[in-house]
Amino acid sequence: MASRVRHDDMVQVIRGRDKGKRGKVQRVDLKDSMVHVEGVNIVKRHLKAGAQGANSQGGIIAQEKPMGLWSVMLVCPNCDKPTRVGYQVLADGTKSRVCKRCDQTIS
Ligand SMILES: [Zn+2]
Structure with missing residues (x-):
């Protein structure tokens, strides 16, 4: 996991x-x-x-x-707040992490 x-x-x-x-x-x-x-x-x-x-x-x-x-x-490096993390599957199949506050992708 x-x-x-x-x-x-x-x-x-x-x-x-x-x-x-x-x-x-x-x-x-x-x-x-x-x-x-x-x-x-x-x-x-x-x-x-x-x-x-x-x-x-x-x-x-x-x-x-x-x-x-x-x-x-x-x-989150984008909104500078402690956040929960979601996942998003990109077009090429890789999973990326997403900030639940600002919806920005976290590398
Ligand atoms: Zn954020």
Whole structure:
């Protein structure tokens, strides 16, 4: 099944702590229905000095956590609003995505 959201799409978070934030899709994991969005859902972890991956003083690392596809909405590049996506079959048989707000094709 084709995904509503693809790599490099702009999406807006519609649920949770980061609601309202926008970011670019870095990766979509269809198997788990998860999406990695740049700069969204950052989890900070405190590392103790000497822990694996930490420098000698320890510290904080920020990590982007994947979030559910259901927590984001595609931002239409034409009308710049989070929108539902429809599909349209073109004359040559290819499927294209359509913004339900402005009816413009989304590449
Ligand atoms: Zn639109």
